[in-house]
Amino acid sequence: MDDKPVDKDYILNELNEIHKLDYNYSDGRILGSMCTEAHPFAKEVYCKFLDTNLGDPGLFKGTKLIENKVIKSIGELLSIDEPYGNIVTGGTEANIMAMRAARNHARKYKGIHDGEIIVPASAHFSFKKAADMLNLKIVEAELDENYRIDINSVKNLISDKTVAIVAIAGTTELGLIDPIEEISKIAFENNIYFHVDAAFGGFSIPFLRSMGFDLPQFDFSLEGVCSITVDPHKMGLAPIPAGGILFRKEEYLDVMAVDSPYLTVKTQSTIVGTRMGASSAATYAIMKYLGKEGYSKLAEQLMDNTKFLKEGLEDLGYELVCEPELNIVAFNHPNMETNVLAQKLEDLGWKVSVSKCPVAIRIVLMNHIKKSHLKELLEDLKEII
Numbered sequence: 454m455d456d457k458p459v460d461k462d463y464i465l466n467e468l469n470e471i472h473k474l475d476y477n478y479s480d481g482r483i484l485g486s487m488c489t490e491a492h493p494f495a496k497e498v499y500c501k502f503l504d505t506n507l508g509d510p511g512l513f514k515g516t517k518l519i520e521n522k523v524i525k526s527i528g529e530l531l532s533i534d535e536p537y538g539n540i541v542t543g544g545t546e547a548n549i550m551a552m553r554a555a556r557n558h559a560r561k562y563k564g565i566h567d568g569e570i571i572v573p574a575s576a577h578f579s580f581k582k583a584a585d586m587l588n589l590k591i592v593e594a595e596l597d598e599n600y601r602i603d604i605n606s607v608k609n610l611i612s613d614k615t616v617a618i619v620a621i622a623g624t625t626e627l628g629l630i631d632p633i634e635e636i637s638k639i640a641f642e643n644n645i646y647f648h649v650d651a652a653f654g655g656f657s658i659p660f661l662r663s664m665g666f667d668l669p670q671f672d673f674s675l676e677g678v679c680s681i682t683v684d685p686h687k688m689g690l691a692p693i694p695a696g697g698i699l700f701r702k703e704e705y706l707d708v709m710a711v712d713s714p715y716l717t718v719k720t721q722s723t724i725v726g727t728r729m730g731a732s733s734a735a736t737y738a739i740m741k742y743l744g745k746e747g748y749s750k751l752a753e754q755l756m757d758n759t760k761f762l763k764e765g766l767e768d769l770g771y772e773l774v775c776e777p778e779l780n781i782v783a784f785n786h787p788n789m790e791t792n793v794l795a796q797k798l799e800d801l802g803w804k805v806s807v808s809k810c811p812v813a814i815r816i817v818l819m820n821h822i823k824k825s826h827l828k829e830l831l832e833d834l835k836e837i838i
């Protein structure tokens with residue numbers, strides 16, 4: 454640290470220089486991100502609430518009210534009238550909270566102390582962190598030939614130690630939706646906590662479904678679903694950080710509550726103590742500002758771009774890994790190693806992402822990737838093939 458104060462302009466210049474090392478969403482070259490540039494209005498509201506702290510909600514009663522309202526609005530999208538939950542830092546924290554609720558619930562009501570969680574092979578790595586932190590064992594369910602969780606594999610893995618089953622609505626690598634209705638039935642019949650990770654799909658599937666897209670049910674309308682992760686900072690156009698965790702019942706928050714003696718509230722169920730109210734305010738603002746109409750338009754437009762890319766790739770002779778269900782396209786060259794293709798694209802300035810299961814180039818068609826960028830990408834891919 455400097456001994457003496459430094460001039461603002463000097464600091465800003467220095468920071469601007471360093472900031473230039475970052476890629477910009479607006480260049481349309483970031484192909485593998487589930488985040489995108491937040492809506493300007495959401496950013497404006499975020500700044501207004503920067504100092505609010507939901508770790509001590511008695512001091513920020515207004516902001517706490519906003520968090521409750523956001524959770525209720527998201528709940529409405531997910532077919533539940535009275536959800537319980539929080540706006541957290543992202544999908545990772547949301548998934549950790551869900552696994553903590555499941556573990557504590559099973560410990561309290563079933564006496565399970567060395568719990569297992571059944572998680573599809575396609576699950577995001579946040580479940581590995583959750584299992585490690587919560588001392589749970591991950592039991593990996595196989596995928597079927599279409600890269601969705603295999604229902605029989607889940608059935609076979611259920612044991613006396615199972616504290617949770619997880620399924621995904623919008624997988625990280627391929628954007629696929631697991632057969633959540635079927636898994637919900639199995640979980641319900643076996644009285645096992647069922648968590649749906651809709652970090653990516655939660656802000657698009659409800660809108661696409663109401664527009665007539667043929668997508669399966671994934672939300673609280675299925676009686677086995679106990680909690681859902683849904684991230685405003687992915688498809689919700691809210692600024693980072695903004696994740697969402699919604700629970701069906703208050704008891705799932707209660708089993709995580711610890712005493713918080715000197716605060717304005719007696720207990721706290723979140724993992725984080727001091728936590729941002731700005732994320733709730735910004736999410737509230739953008740959801741209200743865009744409305745169902747705005748999100749539907751966005752989701753539809755991104756699906757349109759997805760179709761455009763998919764068809765362009767097929768016309769050029771590239772091989773798609775699966776039929777895209779949401780706005781992710783994964784593909785390979787007919788006879789070039791994926792990593793070689795990825796390197797060629799990197800050399801041409803594209804920031805690509807390679808999926809592991811199966812190995813493929815994976816493009817997440819977020820709002821910053823416009824049709825003009827896709828046309829340029831297809832031109833480059835034409836040269837390569």
Ligand code: 0PR
Pocket residue numbers: 485486487488542543544545546548577579621623624625650651652653684696
């Ligand atoms: N659940 C699913 C289904 C996810 O895809 C992700 C993140 C998470 C949970 C965890 O969310 P947070 O990262 O908010 O904690 N999926 C992407 C990933 O980690 C997110 C991402 C975002 C990747 C931006 C790249 C990137 O540039 O792979």
